[in-house]
Amino acid sequence: MTTTTSSATGTLGRSRADGVRRTFARYPVLGPTAALVLAIIVFSVSTTTFFNIDNFSLIVQQSVVIGTLALGQTLIILTAGIDLANAAIAVFGTLLLTRLTIGGTPSAVAILLGLVACTVVATVSGLLVTRIKLPPFIVTLGMLAVMTAVTNLYSGGTTYPVPDGLLTWLGTSLYLFGRVQFTMGMILAALLFVLMWFVLSKTAWGRHVYAVGNEPEAARLTGIHIDRTLVSVYAVAGVIYGFAAWMALGRTPTADPNAYQTGNLDSITAVVIGGTSLFGGRGGVVGTIIGALIVAILRSGLTQMGIDSNYQNLATGVLVIAAVAFDQATRRRG
Amino acid sequence: MSTQTVQTPGPAASSGAVGDRTPVMTARGLVKRYGHVTAINGCDFDLYPGEVLAVVGDNGAGKSSLIKALTGALTPDAGTVTLDGKPVAFHSPLEARQQGIETVYQTLAVAPALDIASNLFLGREIRREGLLGSLRLLDKKAMRSAARKELNALGIATIQDITQPVETLSGGQRQAVAVARAAMFGSKVVIMDEPTAALGVRETAQVLELIKRISGRGLPVVLISHDMPAVFEVADRIHVHRLGRRAGIVEPKNVSMSDVVSYITGAEEIPGTHDADPDQAAHTSEVAP
Numbered sequence: 267m268t269t270t271t272s273s274a275t276g277t278l279g280r281s282r283a284d285g286v287r288r289t290f291a292r293y294p295v296l297g298p299t300a301a302l303v304l305a306i307i308v309f310s311v312s313t314t315t316f317f318n319i320d321n322f323s324l325i326v327q328q329s330v331v332i333g334t335l336a337l338g339q340t341l342i343i344l345t346a347g348i349d350l351a352n353a354a355i356a357v358f359g360t361l362l363l364t365r366l367t368i369g370g371t372p373s374a375v376a377i378l379l380g381l382v383a384c385t386v387v388a389t390v391s392g393l394l395v396t397r398i399k400l401p402p403f404i405v406t407l408g409m410l411a412v413m414t415a416v417t418n419l420y421s422g423g424t425t426y427p428v429p430d431g432l433l434t435w436l437g438t439s440l441y442l443f444g445r446v447q448f449t450m451g452m453i454l455a456a457l458l459f460v461l462m463w464f465v466l467s468k469t470a471w472g473r474h475v476y477a478v479g480n481e482p483e484a485a486r487l488t489g490i491h492i493d494r495t496l497v498s499v500y501a502v503a504g505v506i507y508g509f510a511a512w513m514a515l516g517r518t519p520t521a522d523p524n525a526y527q528t529g530n531l532d533s534i535t536a537v538v539i540g541g542t543s544l545f546g547g548r549g550g551v552v553g554t555i556i557g558a559l560i561v562a563i564l565r566s567g568l569t570q571m572g573i574d575s576n577y578q579n580l581a582t583g584v585l586v587i588a589a590v591a592f593d594q595a596t597r598r599r600g
Numbered sequence: 601m602s603t604q605t606v607q608t609p610g611p612a613a614s615s616g617a618v619g620d621r622t623p624v625m626t627a628r629g630l631v632k633r634y635g636h637v638t639a640i641n642g643c644d645f646d647l648y649p650g651e652v653l654a655v656v657g658d659n660g661a662g663k664s665s666l667i668k669a670l671t672g673a674l675t676p677d678a679g680t681v682t683l684d685g686k687p688v689a690f691h692s693p694l695e696a697r698q699q700g701i702e703t704v705y706q707t708l709a710v711a712p713a714l715d716i717a718s719n720l721f722l723g724r725e726i727r728r729e730g731l732l733g734s735l736r737l738l739d740k741k742a743m744r745s746a747a748r749k750e751l752n753a754l755g756i757a758t759i760q761d762i763t764q765p766v767e768t769l770s771g772g773q774r775q776a777v778a779v780a781r782a783a784m785f786g787s788k789v790v791i792m793d794e795p796t797a798a799l800g801v802r803e804t805a806q807v808l809e810l811i812k813r814i815s816g817r818g819l820p821v822v823l824i825s826h827d828m829p830a831v832f833e834v835a836d837r838i839h840v841h842r843l844g845r846r847a848g849i850v851e852p853k854n855v856s857m858s859d860v861v862s863y864i865t866g867a868e869e870i871p872g873t874h875d876a877d878p879d880q881a882a883h884t885s886e887v888a889p
């Protein structure tokens with residue numbers, strides 16, 4: 267392939283650049299993986315506190331909620347959509363779980379109802395996108411405002427302490443070799459990522475999600491039900507947001523209507539840094555794990571280097587722009 | 601299908617036999633309007649078993665709209681379509697595909713980011729057997745080997761790695777992928793919309809070779825094109841399309857390329873038709889030699 271092109275287009279140097287670009291285009295996790303490794307090396311060398319197992323465990327714990335929101339976000343971005351309401355839906359979930367349990371509902375039932383509620387809300391977004399043909403950006407911007415208001419009304423603007431038990435169970439820890447700390451939330455998040463990786467890469471539904479995001483007209487002409495696929499994507503994302511709500515209670519045992527206000531943007535950041543294209547059809551959940559870890563490592567490492575959090579935000583912003591520019595550059599047809 | 605192959609010893613013989621055979625597919629009086637534009641204006645269409653039918657016409661004559669109306673990609677405002685003598689009304693491309701009608705659209709309808717095998721089976725993935733299949737699990741191995749087999753059978757040798765994304769292929773190779781998909785699933789009719797329009801000389805020759813191979817399987821092929829040498833190389837009959845309808849039918853052995861160009865532009869009248877009289881348009885099929 268590459269050799270044919272090089273003889274046709276000319277110079278050897280250009281063909282090598284072409285080959286590199288093709289490789290990155292074909293394996294979108296290569297770039298993020300390299301960035302992750304580089305960040306780990308830089309912080310390990312430049313600080314004494316970064317490279318140890320407790321710090322790594324902490325970094326992963328800090329990434330669990332945003333990472334899980336980003337998992338749902340990945341599905342929607344793969345269809346060339348975007349979900350600005352994901353964190354607002356999850357925050358509503360945290361209040362629903364907590365208030366139901368405080369009100370005497372068995373916590374298992376409350377968790378189930380929370381999952382259902384998050385799924386229903388996200389599905390409504392999907393229906394608005396497909397039935398009224400509104401852009402996902404607008405639909406979920408509206409849904410963000412609606413869910414924020416609903417959460418404030420429902421909570422009366424106050425926080426609720428989360429009763430101990432099943433609701434905070436995802437915050438409990440296991441110690442591997444009596445040393446390495448794993449929380450139940452980490453394990454659940456990992457299971458969800460593996461499940462979604464499997465579904466996206468091994469099932470017909472997964473192929474259809476990519477096709478709908480990459481070239482909707484081609485998908486339609488080959489007989490794929492675009493609307494059905496899109497609604498199912500929003501519904502699955504909603505289930506994942508429900509789990510994120512439960513994880514959030516394990517991480518901080520307070521249901522706070524003002525929590526995760528930048529969760530939507532943070533999740534988009536993780537997805538984009540992970541190499542998934544905002545134009546849809548390219549990328550995947552492995553990239554999102556890496557993207558979420560890069561953001562958390564950057565914050566942790568820069569903090570330990572004593573760098574102000576404003577510079578951390580600045581670095582994250584630069585990384586987002588760089589990731590999208592990189593995505594564009596590798597897509598340019600040769 | 602095998603009987604059709606036996607009945608079709610060669611292009612000359614098959615076109616000679618057209619008169620006494622029942623068409624595979626017909627359309628009568630198709631109409632499609634887009635606002636003020638009438639893309640299809642009372643169009644008739646006939647496709648006979650085993651033939652390669654070329655549909656020629658100017659840009660904007662309504663050729664693509666006609667085949668979209670035949671294959672469920674658009675719903676006509678009026679008119680009837682029959683398949684094997686029975687009336688059909690396809691509401692989506694999927695319904696037409698389920699009846700064995702495969703179309704290579706002008707836009708190719710491929711997802712560039714997906715690999716070749718995934719594109720060949722898009723919307724019709726092979727699933728694993730048993731419980732794993734009910735979970736909609738893909739049988740990637742089966743799809744890859746079937747894809748490989750089809751590409752080999754069609755003599756598409758330039759595609760080495762079927763796991764590479766379609767966007768890494770040349771224009772001719774992409775066209776070949778779209779044609780292979782049609783050949784793989786088409787059991788009744790294969791329709792191709794301008795398959796050589798974007799291709800160079802060598803790639804065009806390869807696509808014409810593919811058309812001959814598909815036709816050699818006994819499948820009727822509809823080739824929309826305004827590439828006259830290509831049309832004259834493969835077509836048994838030529839459906840001349842003008843101003844949204846069939847202006848007439850000619851056979852390549854009876855006319856020259858420049859004749860056909862004159863028919864397309866309306867500079868010359870097609871033999872056997874009374875083009876000035878619009879009522880005659882509906883009867884052109886009976887007048888065809």
Ligand SMILES: Nc1ncnc2c1ncn2[C@@H]1O[C@H](COP(=O)(O)OP(=O)(O)O)[C@@H](O)[C@H]1O
Pocket residue numbers: 634637638639657658659660661662663664665666
């Ligand atoms: N989706 C559409 N909306 C509006 N007009 C259309 C559409 N598709 C085709 N047309 C118009 O219908 C006419 C026939 O187009 P088309 O069938 O593509 O012709 P051809 O394939 O022969 O070039 C043209 O005037 C074209 O502009």
Ligand SMILES: [Mg+2]
Pocket residue numbers: 663664665706793794
């Ligand atoms: Mg056309």
